[in-house]
Amino acid sequence: VQILVVNTGSSTVKFSLVDSTSEQVQIAGQVDWSDHPAQMQVRCGSEHYSGKYAVNSPREAVQLALGQLDENPVLKARCSAVAAVGHRVVHGGTLFQAGVRITDEVKRGLKQLCDLAPLHNPINLEGIEAAQHAWPGIPQVAVFDTAFHATLPAAARTFGLPQQWSEEWGLRRYGFHGLSHAYCTDRASTMLGRRDLRLVICHLGQGCSLSAVRNGVCVDTSMGFTPLDGLVMGTRSGSVDPGLLIHAMRHHRLSADDLDRILNRESGLLGLSGLSNDMRQLQEAADAGNQRAGLSIEVFLHRLRQTIGATAAVLGGIDALVFTAGIGENSVPIRRRACEGLEFLGLHLDQAANERCRPDADIATKESPGRILVLRTHEDLTIVRETVRVLRAEGQPG
Numbered sequence: 001v002q003i004l005v006v007n008t009g010s011s012t013v014k015f016s017l018v019d020s021t022s023e024q025v026q027i028a029g030q031v032d033w034s035d036h037p038a039q040m041q042v043r044c045g046s047e048h049y050s051g052k053y054a055v056n057s058p059r060e061a062v063q064l065a066l067g068q069l070d071e072n073p074v075l076k077a078r079c080s081a082v083a084a085v086g087h088r089v090v091h092g093g094t095l096f097q098a099g100v101r102i103t104d105e106v107k108r109g110l111k112q113l114c115d116l117a118p119l120h121n122p123i124n125l126e127g128i129e130a131a132q133h134a135w136p137g138i139p140q141v142a143v144f145d146t147a148f149h150a151t152l153p154a155a156a157r158t159f160g161l162p163q164q165w166s167e168e169w170g171l172r173r174y175g176f177h178g179l180s181h182a183y184c185t186d187r188a189s190t191m192l193g194r195r196d197l198r199l200v201i202c203h204l205g206q207g208c209s210l211s212a213v214r215n216g217v218c219v220d221t222s223m224g225f226t227p228l229d230g231l232v233m234g235t236r237s238g239s240v241d242p243g244l245l246i247h248a249m250r251h252h253r254l255s256a257d258d259l260d261r262i263l264n265r266e267s268g269l270l271g272l273s274g275l276s277n278d279m280r281q282l283q284e285a286a287d288a289g290n291q292r293a294g295l296s297i298e299v300f301l302h303r304l305r306q307t308i309g310a311t312a313a314v315l316g317g318i319d320a321l322v323f324t325a326g327i328g329e330n331s332v333p334i335r336r337r338a339c340e341g342l343e344f345l346g347l348h349l350d351q352a353a354n355e356r357c358r359p360d361a362d363i364a365t366k367e368s369p370g371r372i373l374v375l376r377t378h379e380d381l382t383i384v385r386e387t388v389r390v391l392r393a394e395g396q397p398g
């Protein structure tokens, strides 16, 4: 059967039609309304369609995308066996720890979770409702970015805060990027031919997070109650001393909204460099002698190496270190620098393999006890697999 994967964001909707058996992507498209008019692009084999449309909301973007699949005769002919639509939903809270068929009750649950992920969940929900409206006969499934981390043991998921807060306010380390971490766990296990592995997975894109996985189960992760925690990112600060935030509120009169904006959108590589949140540009600038660009990369690397080391301690060693997402898949120097000094953990980088690598690849030396993998992430395949699992659990052909 085919699964239509829909990822509804604040300024783009990405969609793909995937054959669930071969896992081949048959149609891939995107509606981008960050500029007016919105741009839609769709690829189907060697065919390519693009056009400009008046779209102003996630709802209209999903309507446009599904409408296109209904109306364009070439695309319609390819959509002959769609069994379900699988939606990416950022936050499942403690209510949803695995994919779930969307019912009215599930939608009520998703609404309750909007407070936990105000930037993402309302938009995801809008995408779901638009798809239900456009394709009323097709089952819709929600797959959560937090679900992979639901297995975190209490010691790893609990903050050092009054327990009453945690209970009453639902505070815990939820973790994010789970679709990518789950995919990389499966892919690494397949490449290495075993599941009994201690994996450290570094998802380094605009957002960055790291997961510790033992025997296929996530036991720790760097993002926390929100996706702001942990590694230094494109525009997000990552972990900072919480006392610093109290200081900023008390002495510099920053409000919650100010802190939200600064920590989420004006910090990280962008805030450090004053130049860009794009690692490629920073590398070019640093190579040309720009010292702030150089420092921003050093801060990024320091936190990354520190977190890899901390995670190795949690796991009691590393069988494979995995790099994925934009920076992890593409940046030769970041991978090289991240692995510097990790030989004591049994991780020996093959410099030549790192330079010529095309993911998916193993870039550790032959003799290295631990492997170093570069994997192209496929979050959409986690959505397909989880959607099929939900259909099968209901006794439907998946």
Ligand code: ADP
Pocket: 204, 205, 206, 207, 234, 277, 278, 279, 280, 281, 325, 326, 327, 330, 331, 332
């Ligand atoms: P998102 O989290 O938005 O999906 P990506 O996974 O596409 O983001 O990652 C975006 C990041 O990847 C940017 O910082 C970009 O500079 C970086 N990146 C992409 N290609 C390269 C490259 N060749 N070298 C260094 N960084 C790269």
